[in-house]
Amino acid sequence: MTIEDCLPADLRGPTTTLTRIAAGLSGAAVYRVEAAGQSFVLKIAGETENHADWRGALPIQRLAADAGLAPRIVHVDEARRAVLTAFVTDRSFKTFYGDPRTHEAALTQLGRTVRRIHALPPPADAPMRDPRGLLAQVKHGLLGSFALPGFAGDVVRRVLAEDPLTHERVLVLGHNDLNPTNLIYDGEAILILDWATAGPMDAFYDLAVLSVFLRMNEGTSLRLLSAYEDEQLVELPKRFLYTRRLAAALAGAFQLYFARQMKHAGATGTETPDSTPSLGEFYQRMQAGELKLGTPDGHWGFGLALLKESLAM
Incomplete structure (x- = not known):
């Protein structure tokens, strides 16, 4: 499996770029994704992160995103425990x-x-x-x-x-x-x-x-x-x-x-x-x-x- 496999099919391709931008204390990996003229953030759960905890947090993140309290969720790969969200430019x-x-x-x-x-x-x-x-x-x-x-x-x-x-x-x-x-x-x-x-x-x-x-x-x-x-x-x-x-x-x-x-x-x-x-x-x-x-x-x-x-x- 490659990191790009966590993306939806329409965002994969020769022009897609992934740049690692962070690693959480839980072992999660975070990437900035440039694809189809847009920017996204891909977060993949670490191996030590409990699967049940990850699945339990996902609906809460969806609630927050739908309420405009978190970046919009674009795609979820539950098998790989990966969440793709819209990239938000931080004005600090x-x-x-x-x-x-x-x-x-x-x-x-x-x-x-x-x-x-x-x-x-x-x-x-x-x-x-x-x-x-x-x-x-x-x-x-x-x-x-x-x-x-x-x-x-x-x-x-x-x-x-x-x-x-x-x-x-x-x-x-x-x-x-x-x-x-x-x-x-x-x-x-x-x-x-x-x-x-x-x-x-x-x-x-x-x-x-x-x-x-x-x-x-x-x-x-x-x-x-x-x-x-x-x-x-x-x-x-x-x-x-x-x-x-x-x-x-x-x-x-x-x-x-x-x-x-x-x-x-x-x-x-x-x-x-x-x-x-x-x-x-x-x-x-x-x-x-x-x-x-x-x-x-x-x-x-x-x-x-x-x-x-x-x-x-």
Whole structure:
């Protein structure tokens, strides 16, 4: 089988070109496709990606695409677990959000976009996503056999010991991975990529992930939630504050897990919250080329920065 075999017959031919543009942590391969005078994106699931999970995520991606929340789906090859979508030129969500002239418009649109995601009807057989339970699983796998800084284990244990406020839980269809790499801006709308882990979950989790990764202070987080609720809130709900700590701890724990998978040596015994770069400092080091995700040191540094962030919340 060739990569081109994943395309529909009318897009195969001598003038078709495929250029690999990304590889996800799941092992998925992503290609830009030029065919018939048009551009597309082809994503092929990795060998380690669970087939049932892939099939379960597909109808959610279709829902999102039909609602204009994700790029249009052009073709699906279920046997090869390949999805071809329209190519969307990214006008840079990072610039839209980071430019002071457009920041508030971007923040408002972001909150409303999440609201539209959560308004989608979840498929009846979609598995519930439980970030807290997942953190407990990662904790079990990490803390017993990997040398972690003391504060890292303390952060995870603290979050799991807290009252998760389940009595206030409202389940919606959530994306579950709204980190900035999954956000694109086409000049008019914010579109969301990678729906592999979407499913019914706490309504605040997507918002908490955005708050963490975009380094929102409490005022900015409050404006995000106000845009989401379409009403002016005067304080951040306790469940959101808890979920933000949970989101930072889970993301950090996963980054340490990736570092371990890539044979990182683990803690040296000198790591403390004070010696650990903040999330903002980690981003600066990435921009300077000093650290890179996809490497053991990159995942290790990112994980510790996220856990430090959770500790400070």
